[in-house]
Amino acid sequence: MxxxxxxxxxxxxxxxxxxxxxxxxxxxxxxxxxxxxxxxxxxxxxxxxxxxxxxxxxxxxxxxxxxxxxxxxxxxxxxxxxxxxxxxxxxxxxxxxxxxxxxxxxxxxxxxxxxxxxxxxxxxxxxxxxxxxxxxxxxxxxxxxxxxxxxxxxxxxxxxxxxxxxxxxxxxxxxxxxxxxVSMPARLTADTGVDALTHAIEAYVSRRASAFTDALALAAMRSISLHLRRAYADGADREAREAMMLASTQAGMAFSNSSVALVHGMSRPIGGHFHVAHGLSNAMLLPAVTEFSIDSAIDRYSDCAKAMGVVAESVDNAKAASALVTELQQLCTDVEVPTPRSYGIGKADWEAQLDTMAVQALASGSPDNNPRIPTREEIVDLYRQIF
Structure with missing residues (x-):
């Protein structure tokens, strides 16, 4: 029951x-x-x-x-x-x-x-x-x-x-x-769109997910996969704008009731210390954190890949989950998500904050909802990977 x-x-x-x-x-x-x-x-x-x-x-x-x-x-x-x-x-x-x-x-x-x-x-x-x-x-x-x-x-x-x-x-x-x-510039369209996708994926793989939140999260993923690149390429694409707006709200409903996970736990300190917009810091982290977490919830990440149309329903779950990571990397490339380094953050400044950011990430509680719960050292390593 x-x-x-x-x-x-x-x-x-x-x-x-x-x-x-x-x-x-x-x-x-x-x-x-x-x-x-x-x-x-x-x-x-x-x-x-x-x-x-x-x-x-x-x-x-x-x-x-x-x-x-x-x-x-x-x-x-x-x-x-x-x-x-x-x-x-x-x-x-x-x-x-x-x-x-x-x-x-x-x-x-x-x-x-x-x-x-x-x-x-x-x-x-x-x-x-x-x-x-x-x-x-x-x-x-x-x-x-x-x-x-x-x-x-x-x-x-x-x-x-x-x-x-x-x-x-x-x-x-x-x-x-x-x-x-409709007047949102391309950069903001990309950052907020990947943010919404992060909400949907994290809501679905969260340890606090439910059948109610699953349905909303999968619907949001499906729509974002179809429409984010379109909205980024042409801000006047009303169909894409409408679909992205609904998907964002669906993803919000999902994560509000199942909670976010490691991406958000690590994202907030980046924003706090380096004044990177929240959606952009999520986008910087999403592919690497997904790859880190995937072996702990292969079936769940496979569902994400299939909902997004990355692979066919018949594809083996392990292959589908791996394909999801590749798609997230490609999406961030297509909408030109910068790394912290290319955004303009200096390596010495980044390194100086890693321990503090890792402690703050863990203290937020969000990493505890992740399929793979990280140690402080693993969070520091992930921060280094994305730099």
Whole structure:
């Protein structure tokens, strides 16, 4: 008999072209009258923030805007946002943007009600206490944050990326409009797309996977394999953009309920110490970590290869799993994922942080979900391999 599993998903979702036009009515239905819209300078400068404000005002809301989110949000970067949420008397938070505005929005929703320091919420803690309701509006096809019960905030004193989990970080609603992603540049399309693929693969091979998350993860892998290269080559390919947006959300639902594994555990310290975007650091790691892990879950990795169309269903599992590694290497080549060295990180700087990054990776808990649980020394060796 299969053991009982816990599944947590947003209460409401709206998908498709033009879905953003219904933001005001969705917020009103949730009883939110004074939201704070959390976004970034790019979306504000391009007029997208003003567009959302007008949609909210037309529906009777009184929104305030916090547009000062930063890449890899830090404890310090939350302070002005918290002050705005409190002075505005906010009764809800709208996260609008990529992973960084989403992470910021989730942290503000919890901290504005609970008080305290965000460090007290980091894993293995899991917070289910009071928080403002969160509405998520993603503009990238990658983080899947609109569907997850996690946020990641960097401790500026130690450069540790703190993973903060719990139901209170889960949006109550999400509006997933692929038209918001059409203007994404090729580099961001690639990094977020491989990020979404990483979410799907890690959700499937995680020791906490279930039949529910398996179905979502396999569907996401299948679609990303078909559409990521297309979206990278032609950002105006609406069919590819729509497919990638749905796949990103499916992968987010999957890993939020089965957890990520070693790639993410190793990725966060790279972002914290070298300010590499999260999706890109995942992409740097995915082929090597998959190759390291594969012998501990050959059947599972074989399923991934077959779902992605890398090999036929009839191919032997060991050959299929090996072919998956080759495909991941080729994909990263095709979408021009750099190594840490070619990205511009110096070897001496990289070597100086390896032990610290390995310790932080293990402390996150994510490597414990991996099919092959690594030692600190093995993590250091993997960091050296990808450099």
């Amino acid at each position: 299969t053991a009982a599993i816990n599944i947590a998903l947003p209460r409401f979702a709206k998908f498709g072209a033009g879905a953003i036009d219904d933001l005001g009515s969705v917020v009103a239905q949730l009883g939110i009258a004074r939201p704070v819209l959390v976004t970034d300078q790019y979306l504000t400068e391009t007029g997208q923030t003003e567009r959302l404000v007008k949609i909210l005002q037309a529906a009777g809301s009184e929104p305030a805007v916090f547009a000062e989110t930063v890449p890899d949000p830090t404890v310090a970067s939350l302070e002005d946002g918290l002050a705005l949420v409190r002075t505005h008397g906010a009764d809800g938070i709208i996260g609008f943007g990529g992973g960084s505005p989403m992470d910021t929005a989730k942290a503000l929703a919890v901290l504005s009600v609970s008080g305290g320091e965000i460090s007290s919420f980091k894993a293995p803690s899991s917070y289910m206490g009071p928080a403002l309701p969160i509405v998520a509006v993603p503009t990238t096809s990658g983080s899947g944050s609109e569907a997850t019960q996690f946020t990641v905030i960097t401790d500026g004193r130690t450069d540790e990326k703190m993973l903060c989990p719990g139901l209170s970080f889960l949006p109550v609603a999400m509006i997933v409009d692929f038209e918001l992603t």
